Amino acid sequence: MTHARRKITAEERRARLGARHLLASAARAATPEAVAEALLGLHATDPASVYLSVAARLRTPSVTELERALYEDRTLVRMLCMRRTMFVVPRELAPVVDASTARAVAARERRNLAKVLHEQLGLDAGWFARTEGAVLAALERRGEATAAQIADDVPELKAQIVQSEGKPYEARPRITSRFLGVMAAEGRIRRGRPLGTWASSQYRWIPAEPHPDLPADEAKARLAARYLAAYGPATTEDVKWWTGWTLTDTRKALARTDAVAADLDEGAGHALPAHLEPPAEPKPWAALLPALDPTPMGWRSRDWYLDAAYTSQLFDTNGNIGPSVWWNGRVVGGWAQRPDGEIVTELLTRQGVGREAREAIAAEAARLTAFFADVRVKPSFRTPLERRLTAAASG
Incomplete structure (x- = not known):
């Protein structure tokens, strides 16, 4: 069946977002696995982001349920992969992510460390291999x-x-951290439970289960299709940026999917056939998403959901987005946790954000406060808006 090329508007893309990314209250999931499946992967560079991204999308937010998935059932796997970024992905997707992106990242990490060890310490590949074996033996003895x-x-x-x-x-x-990081990137060891609370950046290491081997081209095509299922329609540049691939690899992968051409506000794009029909009219929804949440970090071109004027307040100098407030598919402000645990928000626009929106945002802030309980999160990076909101507590 052929489909006529059509224009998919920003309004349509925003209308789909609440349901597809499980942000509308009626669309929320029952398990952390369902959240990771819907989003393809959860950003995990900042330890708290995984928990907060999942909490925003669960009907009943639960630290225990996420820890079950991560550390007991191991149905979610933490990997250094797309854009040399740490993600948590569904276990069945891990071989695809490994072959399509993580394998190349791990090879670069190994080369870089091996070069430093050779130049500075005179250590060769044989030393590297023997030390890896000793690490694995130590973990086998200890368990973690x-x-x-x-x-x-x-x-x-x-x-x-x-x-x-x-x-x-x-x-x-x-060299401890870099050496263990290389082994983790190669899928030989993995992060286990954190030390202290779920927001801790310190953790234990455990042995990892090997991934089935897949051909790289097949894996890239499968990852591109999964990306479009979660984030499409999207441009070639969106896919290239999100995966970290070259333009050539991106085009080849997209060509092997079922995607069809579509016109977006940014220009030519790709959409799966299932996404060509206009979406149903969505019910209003609000969300408070954490720093580096997959939704705001899902596209290279963000004008359809984020006013460029807000970037200087919501992002740090390295392009990392901080905590964001959403209303009906748009970023309308930011939030922060103060030292006493209070969740405070600030709207960056009043346009389209009336009483209903403010009440819904306040309800989400209360929901988030209950999830944090006594836990306090120290941001891995600071954005101008987050600094301002936390500084106001002592002002």
């Missing part, structure tokens, strides 16, 4: 261990390298 415990068992990891030599910020860190 912190980086410090592994380094105690494998003293070779206490070797130091020089970073930024001669600069005011010169450092001489141990």
Whole structure:
């Protein structure tokens, strides 16, 4: 069947967002696995983001349920993959992500570390392999261990390298974290439970289950199709940016999907046939999403849901979005957690944000406050709006 090329408006894309990304209250999921499935992957660079992204989309937010999926059933897998970013993905998708993106990222991480170890410490590939074997043996004995415990068992990891030599910020860190990071990128070990609360950035390491091997081209086509299912319609540049692929690889992968051409406000795009029909009129919805949530970070071109004038307030200098407030498919403001636990919001626009919206946003803030309970989150990065909101607590 052929489909006539048609224009898919920004209004249609916003209308689909609440249901497809499980943000509208009626669309919320029952399990963390369903959330990860709908979003393809959850940003996991900031430890708290995974929990908060899932909480925003569950009918009954639960730390225990997410920890079950991550650490007991292991139906969700943490991987260094797209754009050299940490994601949590569904276990059945892990082989696709591994072959399509993570494998190349791991190879670069290994090359970079091996070069430093050889140039600074004279260590070769044989040393690398022996040390990897010692790490795996240590984890097999312990079951799980912190980086410090592994380094105690494998003293070779206490070797130091020089970073930024001669600069005011010169450092001489141990190689422990980088070495374990390479092994994790290659899928040989993985992060286990955090130390302390769910918001902690310290964690244990555990052995990892190997992924089935897939051909890279097949995996890239499957990932492109899954991306369009979660985020389409989208432009070629959106897919290229999200995956971290070259333009050539992106085009080849898209060509192997069932996507058809569509016109977007940004120009030519790709849509799955199921997304060509106009969406139903959505019911109003509000959401408070955390820093680096998959929804605001899902596209390279963001004008259809984010006014460019808000970027300087909501993003840091590296392009990371902070906590955002949404109303009916648009970013309308930001939020922060103050030291006393209060969730505070700030609207960046009044256009289309009336009483109903403000009440819905307040209800989401109360829902988020209940989820945090006694946990306080220290942001991994700070945005201008988040700084302003937290500073107001002492003003």
